[in-house]
Amino acid sequence: MAFEVITFGEAMIRLSPPGFRRIEQAKSLDLQVGGAELNTAVAVSRLGHSASWISRLPDNPLGRLVANHAREAGVDTSHVMYSKDERLGLYFLEFGAAPRASSVIYDRKGSAIAAVQPGMVPWAKVFAGSKWFHVTGITPALSASSAAATREAMMAAKAAGVKTSMDLNYRVKLWTTTEAGNCLSDLMQYCDVLITTEEDVEKVFGITGSNYEEVAAKVADKFKLDIVAITLRENPLVWRNTWTGMAYQKGKVYKTRTYEVEIVDRLGAGDSFAAGLIHGLLGGDVQNALDWGVATSAIKHSIPGDFAWVRPEEVEALLKGGGLRISR
């Protein structure tokens, strides 16, 4: 069975104390499942596309829980591999309030996906009939073998004529900027669409510019990318941000509306931006892709958990200017 969109990466159980408690104050932890590439697969599925997420999980209740949540949200898990040996990655999330930022403690060492090896996934079979492959800069950061497997996947995608996108997503706790720069620069040759922020481009590729249009252009030129998309957040407060994005293609800059977002949970916002963008690009229109990317992820900020439980009709309504009266 073929799926329109394939993603590859780690998902973790996310544990967060309710009611703005700090971790030291926790008496219980709310459980969600999240991981950049799974989050994107979920949002792509919610926008109406078939999507399969590829990963490696421990063969225990924790691993199965992650796959269950993926399926609940509409994502295929038939290519997920199970391991008897390793553990599931976890992350602990503490919600903040100004002047204290939210924060994350990763507990992801020794995970089953970090032990993935090239040759484990039948990529040719996976990509047969597929249209899009999405991965982030987190997957190659997990381990040397996962970096090799990521490279293998991207090459296989290109070989199969499948479009590829990467969300740069630099994670300082996983590798150095030098390590990331070396690895990700190499992977750029297999990448059609790069999604990133100004900060990450500077950290990973050392590229700066007087404005984000210039940064996007420089990156696109250097790596011969088809499209570079950048998300833009302003956060004077923790519970209220502005959110927008831009896209660059062949010298042309695309912009869209800026949203004022009341933040319930901003984890996974960038991942749902990728999903909206892919949704639009599957339709072939960069402006529409940017509009959907930003609108989908603006809504994501209002939804608890990493997954974007959106519906295409509400993204459309937002793009048409729907207001904030109670819908009844």
Place this chain on the structure above:
Amino acid sequence: MAFEVITFGEAMIRLSPPGFRRIEQAKSLDLQVGGAELNTAVAVSRLGHSASWISRLPDNPLGRLVANHAREAGVDTSHVMYSKDERLGLYFLEFGAAPRASSVIYDRKGSAIAAVQPGMVPWAKVFAGSKWFHVTGITPALSASSAAATREAMMAAKAAGVKTSMDLNYRVKLWTTTEAGNCLSDLMQYCDVLITTEEDVEKVFGITGSNYEEVAAKVADKFKLDIVAITLRENPLVWRNTWTGMAYQKGKVYKTRTYEVEIVDRLGAGDSFAAGLIHGLLGGDVQNALDWGVATSAIKHSIPGDFAWVRPEEVEALLKGGGLRISR
């Protein structure tokens, strides 16, 4: 036993996922009871008046729960009728955050109150010794028989010398604007005080104006109403609105303070405006009625559930300008 204020209409169990979860994410649902006319009866009772709510409920734990909640909040239920045949209406509420509005799914078809028939309620007995009758445009929208029962009630109220108020409350999911216009225009002949918004007046009566004062005047003139009161909300965000209202009587326009409200739960705000207005009008002063209507409902925004668990002393303190320091 006579009650100062009588209201007539449906109340439902309201089910909402906690923690800003979307309905698809719900693992549990918070339960509240709400319904426009019951909400007004509750707020009227909390402001110090005796109030009886008239409705029809299924003779099962769900129906009894609704009556229990009404009594808990101080409202008499001795005239409520119980049915063995029909069900209780429900509504599902999803709290939003900008740019996603809150939304409601009604599941109210086939309710016991929709099957109410003229002749079921002993109106003459109910209104003996009473001072005020309040109903909304929702009750007649439930069914043809409930429309007939509403007409019967309003006629009986006028015959008993009881003042009447109606909150127009157009609900697009219950009837068309044409149906609403026909029915409600007819009922206006028995109405002393109309409470509404500019949008509803346009939808139901097709009346517009260059400003709300003009709209209020036109409606009052057309239907020979004593008073027309209009609530005014600005909602640039979901969690923060401004809120005020105006009243029109015999060519005179009344205004009051505009409140900035941090919103915990805005359901039932309009209903508590009606209650504050009735409270003031029972005292005979339109300006005071408008002040109490807006202040009571401004406070309602801070209270979870449809009911306005206010106290008259805190409305008074707000009207006198009380600040936001912790009271201790």
Place this chain on the structure above:
Amino acid sequence: MAFEVITFGEAMIRLSPPGFRRIEQAKSLDLQVGGAELNTAVAVSRLGHSASWISRLPDNPLGRLVANHAREAGVDTSHVMYSKDERLGLYFLEFGAAPRASSVIYDRKGSAIAAVQPGMVPWAKVFAGSKWFHVTGITPALSASSAAATREAMMAAKAAGVKTSMDLNYRVKLWTTTEAGNCLSDLMQYCDVLITTEEDVEKVFGITGSNYEEVAAKVADKFKLDIVAITLRENPLVWRNTWTGMAYQKGKVYKTRTYEVEIVDRLGAGDSFAAGLIHGLLGGDVQNALDWGVATSAIKHSIPGDFAWVRPEEVEALLKGGGLRISR
């Protein structure tokens, strides 16, 4: 894509007050999804078989939530139909304690599945490549059209060479014993395996006997059934029962161990018995089927919700006599 097991019927959202609260005491309701045929599909899937559940849901968040939960538990929903017009059935569950039994309030009138019509489901396509079709006596009880659709499905299954099982499941709130007897007697001609209790056999078919072996034999003979399986519960208390079952095939009676069960949630126990039985019968061994049916459903009593979140390895361990020490 073909699925080993197909089931067809209604699923509802189940709402129950936590902490043994009565419905009138409810301040929140725990949400689960349940329905006899979906429950069986879930347990069949958990035991390692591919399973697809066929139903009709409203096209709103409540309907989608039901399908999401089915997929989360491993069940395919690709044949589920969505309706713009009808509602989702609900049921309210109140947990009891001796001497007060647990109780259920159904609120399922007007559901999308009750409006299902013959011709809506492409049965020939559904059954291509499938091995088993399971339905209960609830589906034909929902409406005349759902009874016709059930008959259509069973005929199509037989035509496709697919084995069929029915759990008799008489529901007094849905139809009379005469109505049930007429409809279900007719359906028996398409049924291979009947699952039931002594009480239901008497109520629906008017068949009694001096013991359950005799009852099973009489039913099997009358309707030319391959297998009749009967579950047996003794409940001196609400939180503790004994649980076992028997099977009858061609004059031979099969028995298995009796379990003492500490009850967390007995809803869906019978449905998981059907699943264990089907699991075993797909392997061809009646004794094994009965063993798995009773063991799977004994474990189900310890699991909250209607779904049997079991694993085949723990059923096997129980059948091998695993004790009650903490597994660590």
Place this chain on the structure above:
Amino acid sequence: MAFEVITFGEAMIRLSPPGFRRIEQAKSLDLQVGGAELNTAVAVSRLGHSASWISRLPDNPLGRLVANHAREAGVDTSHVMYSKDERLGLYFLEFGAAPRASSVIYDRKGSAIAAVQPGMVPWAKVFAGSKWFHVTGITPALSASSAAATREAMMAAKAAGVKTSMDLNYRVKLWTTTEAGNCLSDLMQYCDVLITTEEDVEKVFGITGSNYEEVAAKVADKFKLDIVAITLRENPLVWRNTWTGMAYQKGKVYKTRTYEVEIVDRLGAGDSFAAGLIHGLLGGDVQNALDWGVATSAIKHSIPGDFAWVRPEEVEALLKGGGLRISR
């Protein structure tokens, strides 16, 4: 307005840690309202009688909450008095499990009801048209003035031709057995029906016997009581007891069924026994009264909180022998 049954006493907010946590482990506390005489008024009301509870509460949200809960459960609060000066009594409840009993910490000193004075309640008006007055040995134990007010109430009831019942309810933390014996022996002259246990009769009146029939007879004779009813509990475990009772009238001993009860919450069980007894005695039949007293209170054990949220139809069904199958 006249009420069939009048009760008089203290009600407290009850705070208990959920999930069998000990108080030292509490992170939150479940809130219920309870008090012996209010509990009895609630159960009497649930069984179909009008009931008014008389007390004194602080004029603050805690006091109002108590009155709200009484009305929610169907009890009239129009005679409740409010005080600006005193506090509301609280009690903390810790649920145990064998071999650890449940336990209660009272924090009721300085309550508004303890400051009640003779002359505060218009007893003649209260009892006009009423049929029954119920009080317990807790009310006079609160303070000297509340003892005097209790005596005043009982005298007024007798003067008004109203039947009186007292539940002896000795509380060691409130007074000594000598104090209790002196006060309660005096009140017995105004008492028609005494409800108690063997232990309390011995502690308060120093009366013992070779069996409870003899004890009941001795007490009835000594104080010229019409009826003496005794409840009997055996508790080999915390979560499972047996429960029954007996009644003695003019030399005749009445017995009823013994129930095996799975205990959710046994607080208030004795108070609902009193209610069932009063319900039956209002109908004039001692055997029926005892049957209803024990059955109502057997069900109470299954209901969280002090209030008996029963329905007369389920008590009747239990008396007719209803089983423990799920009602659906």
Place this chain on the structure above:
Amino acid sequence: MAFEVITFGEAMIRLSPPGFRRIEQAKSLDLQVGGAELNTAVAVSRLGHSASWISRLPDNPLGRLVANHAREAGVDTSHVMYSKDERLGLYFLEFGAAPRASSVIYDRKGSAIAAVQPGMVPWAKVFAGSKWFHVTGITPALSASSAAATREAMMAAKAAGVKTSMDLNYRVKLWTTTEAGNCLSDLMQYCDVLITTEEDVEKVFGITGSNYEEVAAKVADKFKLDIVAITLRENPLVWRNTWTGMAYQKGKVYKTRTYEVEIVDRLGAGDSFAAGLIHGLLGGDVQNALDWGVATSAIKHSIPGDFAWVRPEEVEALLKGGGLRISR
């Protein structure tokens, strides 16, 4: 064992309904422990100093719970005294939202600490090796004997060469401004550092000025204080305030950054200001002390409960200008 910082006062169990429910709506109450001097001891301990809190608690689970929470947060309780006779003070907290302020109901009469007597605490032993003593204007307000004990403590501190600070903290529900003025003016002779607000200085000492610098100077002069620190809050809304402070020493005015705070829980903010100030003054730098006082307490607004679960490294990061991006 000697502790750097000693504090002396009452701590209560704080009970607040979750989810912005009003107290009348409470079905459960969240439990925290709080009290001005304990809150300061906690924050001082979290900032890296050893701290011992001295108080008197009832010898029951409620009293032990308070001591347990103190130790959990790092505070020594070896000098806490236990009483068999008195109760624990409680306070009920209702969270508001504009235009409704949060509010507190105290239920602290008759507490064990109010019955503290001079001579009960071995002050000389307590202060041996200690550096700082902190108390607030609440402790002497509890009773005449606690006022005497406070005076005794301050004198002993001065005798031992320990620095003293007092947070004026006028509580209108505990005493009049005249009583407070008389008592606290007398205590100023033993005070080195006064922490207060403009409002309290006016109420307690009758001192006003054209600006807070002038007020601070006047107070410092009148009572010969080393340092006067004033906190400054602007609260146009309940969930968002600005927060800063100033300090005055020997004619010199110190200022620091103003924080915009999103408020999770502002109880205890002033107490953590005192802690940050003490932390800095133990290091000898007034500017640094003010910076730490305001930054520590700005963060406190984001933390549920009265305790400031801060870490010195995050206060430092905030002082260096850390932003609101998610830390990961």
Place this chain on the structure above:
Amino acid sequence: MAFEVITFGEAMIRLSPPGFRRIEQAKSLDLQVGGAELNTAVAVSRLGHSASWISRLPDNPLGRLVANHAREAGVDTSHVMYSKDERLGLYFLEFGAAPRASSVIYDRKGSAIAAVQPGMVPWAKVFAGSKWFHVTGITPALSASSAAATREAMMAAKAAGVKTSMDLNYRVKLWTTTEAGNCLSDLMQYCDVLITTEEDVEKVFGITGSNYEEVAAKVADKFKLDIVAITLRENPLVWRNTWTGMAYQKGKVYKTRTYEVEIVDRLGAGDSFAAGLIHGLLGGDVQNALDWGVATSAIKHSIPGDFAWVRPEEVEALLKGGGLRISR
């Protein structure tokens, strides 16, 4: 500062789904802290002795949370070491019901305590003034270095004249029986009191007997132990067990009462048995020690979490035969 009792080992955060949910069903996880040696230190402290727990924790909120909980329960943490490098061990607990046992998933690899090295703890200083050292067979099972550190600790204890006890606690997921046998046999030379079960003695030392008295005697003889204590559980159900123990010293067998326990949470029961035993042995009486060990741990079964929140007075009351009536 010297502490009567010293324990050494790992503590983990324990995460368990509430309401008997399976891990795959978890939407939230209740958080507790537990670890055999910490649990014993807590119970020893609750019984009135000063106790210090020695371990190694990560320097992050999770590590601090563990130390906070230890202090909350009365245990000193001044000797706990903090590491920047490793993680905190976790364990996931699923509560069962017959016929499904409760189960545990460990996620403890790579913990800070597993990386402990000989020489890290200043044992001579720790044991100065101390009376008892307790450790279990889990600590040496964590890693080779932790085994070496355990040996170092036991030798130091003996050198300091401190009594030592070991709970054998074989954990199959940590090491083989051969590894355990080799290591623990060696450690026996430093052990005074061995606490164990018949099963563990057979698995670890290969010692069996016709009854537990014989087993105890054989072990005591082989390793020249002063005392061998054995706990005895019968678990026909998950929620109800019987519980007792025995002790053997120099040819004499001690027995005590058998308790029927209603189980809220049996984790940590064995650890609190050790604590009660140590409490008694510190007093010098083996029979008293056994009585306290079994009674303390019988009560532990009724308390959620790993910690035994008992009070010495309630253990005493139980030993004197206290019943199951509500204490009020």
